[in-house]
Amino acid sequence: MLWKHNNRANLAVQSILQILEHEGLNPAVCLKNTGIQVHEIMAPDTEISDYLEIKILEQALAALPGKAGYGIESGETLHVNNCGVWGLAILTSPNVRSAFETASRFSEMSIMLSKITLTETQDQVIFSLDLAHLPPSIHSFIFERYYGTTLNFFREMIPEYDFSHAELVVPAHHSEYTQQLAAITNHRVSCSTSGYAIKASKTLLDYPFPKADSVIHAHFIRECEQVLRSHKQLPDNAQKIRNYILNKKVFTPRLPDVASSLYMSERTLKRRLQEEGHTFSEIVLDTKMTLAKELLLTAALPVKVVAVRLDYSEPASFIRAFGKWWGVSPTEIKATDIPVKFLQPAS
Structure with a gap:
């Protein structure tokens, strides 16, 4: 089956279907009761909302053998340069700190289903995922996918940076999962009650991107702002x-x-x-x-x-x-008569 690139959410779901196919399962198993067919995922005009992606993920993971790594496999197929103007704004950032701030500020335009929080200590930076709004059955997958996408990003932007000393933090999983994740990533994996996070050296934040362009970056930031304004018709x-x-x-x-x-x-x-x-x-x-x-x-x-x-x-x-x-009957309304109503946020 040929998997083509199109919209961001479609890319994420396509990667899930690929995983099912590689495991010898029918990709359609994760689309049950979604109203979407496998061939429609390939169409650029097929829109996949967050709740549909979550449902597809839940059904896919229920069908797959329980083990670590599926999220990383999915994340490694996703590249920031396939994420439209949001990705371009990140790629033209001057350094990692700016890239993170841009990614967070316009996260609604991304493939991420979770918010990412950055915390700085004396010598570390901690990227924490907020997964409380998502079903627990997909938490590990979303964390792994974020890790895989992040790793791709650093490999492409700063290939010389040594990311091997990063540490992955997960909740108190079964020891088998922690061991599997450590073996797959070659990173230290520790358990914490605070949830999922990636820890790295604080020096990472100010690491410069060699192809940064402040003028082009400012242009793409304005483009992101325009996209959000045009889509935020409702609270x-x-x-x-x-x-x-x-x-x-x-x-x-x-x-x-x-x-x-x-x-x-x-x-x-x-x-x-x-x-x-x-x-x-x-x-x-x-x-x-x-x-x-x-x-x-x-x-x-x-x-x-x-x-x-x-x-x-x-x-x-x-x-x-x-x-x-x-204010008029259905037969009397004309396109020029009445502006479209939109609910507005409370003042």
Whole structure:
């Protein structure tokens, strides 16, 4: 099977499918109940959300033999220069410290599913992963993948730097896993109650990149800022709910189902939405009405068809909701009449 490069999330999932294939397993096993076929992963216009990637990972790891190394194998296929403008901003950074700051600042644009925190001691730098929001079954894989991608990056950017003295930190796993990881990486692996981390000499932070270009770096930073501005139409959790609705095409979603897909309790999701100044029902209605407008104007679908598509039991209910939201009936709306509404963060 030929695996081509395309979008960042697709690259990550492609690497998972490759691993399954190498282990003699059907790659489709990890796509069960995702609505995605193997051939669609190859298509550049196939979008894979975070929650879908997490589900694919869970199902893949459940099918694979339990051992260390799959995440490293995946990470070694991922290169920063395949990560669009985010990767270019990192690659043109003046040194490791700047590269890390850039990667963290624009982490939403990356393949990472976790936030990375940098801590400096007198002689060490510690890169810690925040995995609390992810299911425990994929923690080791995500850590290994981050390690593999990081190793690739240093090999390409500063091949002369000696990374052999780095130390990997994992939670109190079974000793067999720790031994396997140490054998694969040739690094010391220690256990800690604080979670997953990579420790290295503090001198690494200020190690210069030989091909750094401050002018080009500044350009790509501006590009990253523009990308984030154009995509942040909704507050963070509101956008995740909208993505759930549109990806799954479930226009009457249940709060427990959405909360579960985001790996949080109903109470936590409600609290976070309240902090953003919105409610679950408001976001659902906003999504449905925005899509309804697009279906009427762009797709030119009849009102009855749009009503059915959006899970309304009868057209009259849809017409009432649409009129209350937009101020005109579905048959009266015109593209030039009304600007698209967007929920805004609480002030």
